[in-house]
Amino acid sequence: xxxxxxxxxxxxxxxxxxxxxxxxxxxxxxxxxxxxxxxxxxxxxxxxxxxxxxxxxxxxxxxxxxxxxxxxxxxxxxxxxxxxxxxxxxxxxxxxxxxxxxxxxxxxxxxxxxxxxxxxxxxxxxxxxxxxxxxxxxxxxxxxxxxxxxxxxxxxxxxxxxxxxxxxxxxxxxxxxxxxxxxxxxxxxxxxxxxxxxxxxxxxxxxxxxxxxxxxxxxxxxxxxxxxxxxxxxxxxxxxxxxxxxxxxxxxxxxxxxxxxxxxxxxxxxxxxxxxxxxxxxxxxxxxxxxxxxxxxxxxxxxxxxxxxxxxxxxxxxxxxxxxxxxxxxxxxxxxxxxxxxxxxxxxxxxxxxxxxxxxxxxxxxxxxxxxxxxx
Amino acid sequence: xxxxxxxxxxxxxxxxxxxxxxxxxxxxxxxxxxxxxxxxxxxxxxxxxxxxxxxxxxxxxxxxxxxxxxxxxxxxxxxxxxxxxxxxxxxxxxxxxxxxxxxxxxxxxxxxxxxxxxxxx
Numbered sequence: 001x002x003x004x005x006x007x008x009x010x011x012x013x014x015x016x017x018x019x020x021x022x023x024x025x026x027x028x029x030x031x032x033x034x035x036x037x038x039x040x041x042x043x044x045x046x047x048x049x050x051x052x053x054x055x056x057x058x059x060x061x062x063x064x065x066x067x068x069x070x071x072x073x074x075x076x077x078x079x080x081x082x083x084x085x086x087x088x089x090x091x092x093x094x095x096x097x098x099x100x101x102x103x104x105x106x107x108x109x110x111x112x113x114x115x116x117x118x119x120x121x122x123x124x125x126x127x128x129x130x131x132x133x134x135x136x137x138x139x140x141x142x143x144x145x146x147x148x149x150x151x152x153x154x155x156x157x158x159x160x161x162x163x164x165x166x167x168x169x170x171x172x173x174x175x176x177x178x179x180x181x182x183x184x185x186x187x188x189x190x191x192x193x194x195x196x197x198x199x200x201x202x203x204x205x206x207x208x209x210x211x212x213x214x215x216x217x218x219x220x221x222x223x224x225x226x227x228x229x230x231x232x233x234x235x236x237x238x239x240x241x242x243x244x245x246x247x248x249x250x251x252x253x254x255x256x257x258x259x260x261x262x263x264x265x266x267x268x269x270x271x272x273x274x275x276x277x278x279x280x281x282x283x284x285x286x287x288x289x290x291x292x293x294x295x296x297x298x299x300x301x302x303x304x305x306x307x308x309x310x311x312x313x314x315x316x317x318x319x320x321x322x323x324x325x326x327x328x329x330x331x332x333x334x335x336x337x338x339x340x341x342x343x344x345x346x347x348x349x350x351x352x353x354x355x356x357x358x359x360x361x362x363x364x365x366x367x368x369x370x371x372x373x374x375x376x
Numbered sequence: 377x378x379x380x381x382x383x384x385x386x387x388x389x390x391x392x393x394x395x396x397x398x399x400x401x402x403x404x405x406x407x408x409x410x411x412x413x414x415x416x417x418x419x420x421x422x423x424x425x426x427x428x429x430x431x432x433x434x435x436x437x438x439x440x441x442x443x444x445x446x447x448x449x450x451x452x453x454x455x456x457x458x459x460x461x462x463x464x465x466x467x468x469x470x471x472x473x474x475x476x477x478x479x480x481x482x483x484x485x486x487x488x489x490x491x492x493x494x495x496x497x
Contacts, residue, residue, distance in 0.1 A: 001470065002467065002468045002469065002470055003467040003468075003472075004464075004467065004468065005464075005467075060470070095437060097436065097437045101429065101430060101431055101433060101436065102429075102430050102431055104429035104430070104433065104435060104436050104437045104439075104440050105429055105437075105440060105467075105472055105474050106437070107437035107438075107440075107441065108437065108440055108441050108444060108462050108474075109462070109467045111441065112462045112463065113464075116463075116464075132437070132438065135438040136437060136438050136441060139438045139439075139441040139442040139445065140441050140445065141445060
């Protein structure tokens with residue numbers, strides 16, 4: 001049977017539905033959805049970025065062509081040490097091999113097809129180095145690194161009562177409840193804050209303002225700051241509007257100014273979770289994305305943190321790879337935790353990074369990249 | 377090809393013509409290395425008919441990608457010819473060239489022959 005990878009079209013909707021049904025029947029939770037109809041779809045993050053879906057068709061199978069795999073390419077312009085180049089995020093490469101080993105060659109077809117269409121590829125998230133997609137990228141010679149995870153507990157009682165990631169055994173649940181109800185959890189968090197205090201210099205002229213959209217001021221911030229970043233997707237106003245469309249509800253754009261001049265911004269989420277795999281029923285504050293000159297990063301974070309605290313969140317989380325932000329988060333009292341959020345660069349992108357001497361901590365990626373702020 | 381010969385000819389700049397039997401030896405070595413990197417499973421029998429993927433195949437998706445890339449790399453090192461095994465042509469074949477050690481060797485030999493013809497022509 002031959003395998004042909006083509007751009008998804010409406011005519012394959014039944015074959016795609018059958019593919020998803022076979023995955024579900026085999027016990028997989030993965031579902032490859034067809035593109036949403038933009039006229040009726042609810043506004044979403046990254047809505048303005050060009051996204052193309054591809055399917056691997058097995059031709060000559062019983063009943064005509066069958067979908068045996070699929071992936072998504074999201075095209076973005078990236079800043080790479082002074083140049084702007086087209087790069088694509090590859091997401092959801094999924095093949096029927098996850099439920100039927102007869103199709104183990106399909107993943108390879110998907111990956112090499114994607115690399116042929118756009119050699120400069122990256123993947124983000126993946127759930128950890130042991131997950132199939134991360135292993136596939138690694139086998140294909142891609143470079144992978146984990147994007148550090150930062151968190152700050154704001155309400156210890158709610159945290160220990162709800163943190164599903166820690167409450168995964170009976171013993172741990174009991175321990176978390178003891179910490180919550182005895183007040184020991186509060187003491188532990190207070191002690192941690194004492195040992196890792198906020199060390200952001202006082203600067204009264206720094207002000208935060210919630211804005212509806214990214215205007216020309218965001219271009220100023222981008223132009224001022226971009227030279228300090230080795231690799232990142234463009235963060236000018238036009239791109240930010242595509243990533244975080246004004247119509248998306250529950251998305252806070254915080255503009256940070258000092259002496260009346262814009263010095264940075266952040267994109268925040270404040271979500272009341274219900275049954276989240278890691279965070280249970282916590283009210284989660286997320287610093288999804290941010291940008292600033294290095295000397296202003298701590299101010300941007302500090303004001304973002306203050307905003308989320310005022311909104312009543314229980315916990316604030318973020319993933320950040322660039323050294324500027326990795327220095328700023330501890331200054332604002334955040335601590336690091338285990339990260340299963342990975343960045344993977346294709347061979348071609350890795351080669352460009354090596355030529356430009358771009359190391360992992362020169363790369364600015366966070367939850368705003370890849371699939372965007374999902375599961376937050 | 378005996379292991380010592382492969383080793384001695386693997387230096388960059390020394391190119392060797394590889395025929396199908398050379399390729400089978402090379403692929404068997406790669407399959408063994410990837411399937412069992414520690415060498416603990418000594419009884420693993422790999423020959424021309426060994427299935428690389430499928431219900432009774434040795435590898436999952438990740439393993440198969442590793443094998444194909446290793447074959448591309450080692451063939452390039454030994455022969456001095458860069459080939460791309462995992463391309464649309466391979467995928468468009470009714471019987472996958474990646475199905476067995478033998479079919480992979482046959483397909484790789486064809487690619488090498490074409491690469492050689494292009495160099496000469």
